[in-house]
Amino acid sequence: MLDLGDLNVFAKVVETESLTNAGRLLGLPKSTVSRRLSRLEEHLGVQLLHRGTRVVTVTGEGRLFFEYCLRVIGVIRDGERALQCDPAHPQGVVRVAIPYVLGQSLIGPLLAEFLEIYPDLRLVSVLSDDPVGRLRDGFDVALTVGPLIDSGLIAVKLGVTGCGAFSAPGYLERKGAPQSHVELPRFDLLAADTLERRQKWTLQKDDHQVTVEFTPKLVSNDLILLRDAALAGSGIANLPAFLCKQALATGGIVEVLPGWRTSDIGFFALFADPKGVPIRVRTLIDFLVERLRPRLSWDIN
Numbered sequence: 461m462l463d464l465g466d467l468n469v470f471a472k473v474v475e476t477e478s479l480t481n482a483g484r485l486l487g488l489p490k491s492t493v494s495r496r497l498s499r500l501e502e503h504l505g506v507q508l509l510h511r512g513t514r515v516v517t518v519t520g521e522g523r524l525f526f527e528y529c530l531r532v533i534g535v536i537r538d539g540e541r542a543l544q545c546d547p548a549h550p551q552g553v554v555r556v557a558i559p560y561v562l563g564q565s566l567i568g569p570l571l572a573e574f575l576e577i578y579p580d581l582r583l584v585s586v587l588s589d590d591p592v593g594r595l596r597d598g599f600d601v602a603l604t605v606g607p608l609i610d611s612g613l614i615a616v617k618l619g620v621t622g623c624g625a626f627s628a629p630g631y632l633e634r635k636g637a638p639q640s641h642v643e644l645p646r647f648d649l650l651a652a653d654t655l656e657r658r659q660k661w662t663l664q665k666d667d668h669q670v671t672v673e674f675t676p677k678l679v680s681n682d683l684i685l686l687r688d689a690a691l692a693g694s695g696i697a698n699l700p701a702f703l704c705k706q707a708l709a710t711g712g713i714v715e716v717l718p719g720w721r722t723s724d725i726g727f728f729a730l731f732a733d734p735k736g737v738p739i740r741v742r743t744l745i746d747f748l749v750e751r752l753r754p755r756l757s758w759d760i761n
Contacts, residue, residue: 462498462503462634463496463499463502464532464536465496466496466497466499466500467495467500467532468486468533469486469488469497469499469500470496470497470508470509470522470525470526470529471526471529473493474509474526475596476517477515478516478517478686479494479511485598485617485668487508494689497509501621504521504525505528506519506521506522506525506636507519507521507522508521508522508525513654516696525717527540528748529574530598538741542584545608548632549580550578550581550739550740550743551740552580552582552740553581553584553742554581554583554584554600554601554741554743555582555584555586555598555599555600555601555742556583556584556585556586556599556600556602556603556737556744557585557586557588557595557599557602558585558587558603559579559587559588559591559599560575560587560588560589560684561602561605562603562605562727563587564684565684565702566752566755566756567585567748570747570748571583573751574744574747579614581740581743581744582719591730592604592730595613595730595731595732599738600731600738600741601729601731601741601745602729602730602731603632603727603728603729604727604728604729605724605725605727606725608725609637613731613732614674614730614731614732615724615728615729615730616728616730616745616747617727617728617732617748617758618727618728618748618749618752619726619727619749619752619753620724620725620756621701621725621727621756622700622701622721622724622742622757623698623701623721623725624698624699624701624716624717624718624720624721625644625661625663625696625697625699625715625717625720625722626687626690626696626697626704626708626713626714626715626716627690627693627696627713627714627731628690628692628693628712628713628714629711630693631648631690631693631695631696632716635647635648638716639756640683640694640715641663641670641717644672644674644696644717645674646718647676647696648678648696649661649674649676649687649695649696649697650677650678650679650680650686650690650693650697650698651674651680651691651698652680652681652698653679653680653681654679655679656671656679658675659679660672660674661722662722662723663721663722664722664723665720665721665736670720673696677692677694678695683699683700683703686699687699687704687707690713692713698722700725700756701754701757702756706721727747727752729755
């Protein structure tokens with residue numbers, strides 16, 4: 461009789477194309493993975509895999525059997541979800557991957573509240589430069605900052621934040637404050653990017669739209685770093701509102717050219733299968749939608 465554990469090992473090896481990676485994800489040594497694969501091939505009487513020194517490839521028979529394995533594993537997972545289908549009392553572990561800018565400033569403070577509301581749930585949260593990639597490592601959901609790319613994943617919009625230009629009052633006292641977008645390039649502008657190159661901000665107010673091109677004083681792909689640089693008086697940064705709300709409330713930062721805004725930024729939860737989202741994961745997504753939207757707004761209260 462086939463061992464369900466062997467099927468799971470085989471499926472994970474096919475997905476990762478590696479005995480080592482499959483063992484790491486399953487918590488098994490490579491030797492155990494190899495032994496279970498050999499046992500499965502011996503039971504079936506066919507070769508399922510070609511095991512190279514660098515990569516594992518699937519035989520024709522292996523590819524056919526893999527499709528059936530996915531069906532079996534899917535049925536078992538559906539059964540597990542059925543045991544956790546009470547929306548009022550979700551149980552189990554939710555594995556969520558979070559980009560650094562969200563984890564440090566938005567999501568982190570909410571997790572304690574979430575666990576207090578749902579005491580039977582547990583969380584595994586990882587800050588990652590590649591949260592979507594974590595879905596391939598077995599995570600349930602990945603949080604991302606838009607715009608979305610065509611990844612084939614299902615997206616739930618968590619909220620939207622507006623963006624504008626911000627600076628410390630001390631900087632504007634030293635350098636003066638721009639009175640129009642035309643003056644912006646003569647100031648020290650801080651840009652979000654990974655490369656040293658000319659930058660472009662598109663600003664909009666009511667029905668008017670303008671474009672500002674400039675050479676940035678500071679470039680960083682870390683929005684929190686840019687916010688802190690603006691707070692320290694290094695220049696003017698284009699930032700999402702949620703990162704500046706506290707500093708706006710205390711006067712540590714002010715909006716430059718009030719009313720002129722750059723494009724909104726969307727925040728999303730991504731997962732692979734809309735029909736297979738368990739209640740425990742849906743509970744977290746619904747919670748984040750409810751809690752994040754007011755935090756993402758310009759409203760300081």
